[in-house]
Amino acid sequence: MDEWVEQLSELxxxxxxxxxxxxxxxxxxxxxxxxxxxxxxxxxxGGIVAYHPEVKYGLLESPRGPVVTPETAExxxxxxxxxxxxxxxxxxxxxxxxxxxxxxxxxxxxxxxYTARGGVVVEGHRFAGEPIEVMTQSIExxxxxxxxxxxxxxxNAGGE
Numbered sequence: 309m310d311e312w313v314e315q316l317s318e319l320x321x322x323x324x325x326x327x328x329x330x331x332x333x334x335x336x337x338x339x340x341x342x343x344x345x346x347x348x349x350x351x352x353x354g355g356i357v358a359y360h361p362e363v364k365y366g367l368l369e370s371p372r373g374p375v376v377t378p379e380t381a382e383x384x385x386x387x388x389x390x391x392x393x394x395x396x397x398x399x400x401x402x403x404x405x406x407x408x409x410x411x412x413x414x415x416x417x418x419x420x421x422y423t424a425r426g427g428v429v430v431e432g433h434r435f436a437g438e439p440i441e442v443m444t445q446s447i448e449x450x451x452x453x454x455x456x457x458x459x460x461x462x463x464n465a466g467g468e
Contacts, residue, residue, distance in 0.1 A: 309341060309444070309447060309448055309451065310344075312448060312451035312452055312455060313341055313342065313344060313345050313451060314345070315455050316342070316345070316451060316454055316455050316458075317345040317346070317347050317348065317351070319455060319458045319459065320347075320350075320351035320352075320396070320458070321347055321350060321351060323458060323462070323465050324351075325351060325395055325396040325423075325458055325465050326351055326352075326353050326393065326394045326395050326396065327342065327351055327352055327353060327394055327396045327397065327398075327454065328352075328353040328354055328355060328356075328388045328389060328391075328392040328393075328394035328396075328397050329342065329354075329355040329356075329388065329397060329398050329399065329400075329450070330355065330356045330358060330368055330384035330385065330387070330388035330397065330398075330399040330400075331355060331356075331357055331358070331399065331400045331450075332357070332358055332359055332364070332375070332384075332400060332401045332402070333400060333401065333402045333403065333404045333417065333442070333443060333446060334400050334443050334446055334447055334450075335357060335359060335443070336355065336357045337443060337447055338355065338398065338400065338446075338447050338450055338451075339354065339355030339357070341447055341451065342355075353392040353393055353394045354392050355388070355392075356368065356384075356388055356391065356392070358384065361375045364380060364383075364384065364401070367387075367391070368383060368384045368387045368388065368391075368399075369383050369386075369387045370383040370384060370387075371383065374410045374411075375401055375410070376401055376402055376403055376409065376410045376412045376416060376418065377401070377418060378418050378420070378430040378432065380401050380418065381399050381400070381401050381418035381419060381420035381430050382399075382420045382428050382430050384399035384400075384401065384420060385397045385398065385399035385420035385421060385422040385428050386422060386428060389422055389424075395423065395424035395465070396421075396422065396423050396424070396454060396457070396458055396465055397420075397421065397422040398419065398420070398421050398422075398450040398451075398453060398454050399419070399420045399421075399422075400417060400418070400419055400446050400447075400450055401417070401418050402415075402416050402417030402418060402433075402442070402446060403415065403416045403417075403442075404439040404442045404443055404446075405438065405439045405442055406438065406439060413434070414439075414442065415433075415434050415435040415436055415437070415442050416432075416433075416434055417432070417433040417434075417435060417442070417445075417446050417449070418430060418431070418432055418433075419431045419432075419433060419446070419449055419450055419453055421450075421453045421454055421457045422457075423457050423458065423461045423465045424465070425461040425462075425465055426457060426460065426461040426465070429453075429457065431449070431453065433445075433446070433449055435449075
């Protein structure tokens, strides 16, 4: 995970990307991973931990209904960009386990990444393991996806 954080830090510094996150099942651990980078104060805007559905509906403007959906992840990624003044974001919603939730099996995760230049991309994942393992895999997927999106969208990932 540290390698992804280091790569993301270098990329964010290089392209001038301001990063924010919105997370549910990871409970703030994605934000903590980003905040651990030495230069995080230059590019990390912060995060919103929206664990309860009502927080997702209100603060992050997700559609009412089930929250373990691609639509919720997309709304979270877009809205956290607006709320925190970021131009590159990642959002995670899912079922960590040990049992199912919203008729979704444990390990179901939707990850949305957003860049001002490229818009939103949503990925669905099915991670295996205990809840902590699902959380760790979710965080690594989010870090990897942010690195990939910023590389793809190039120096204008931040919309400049």
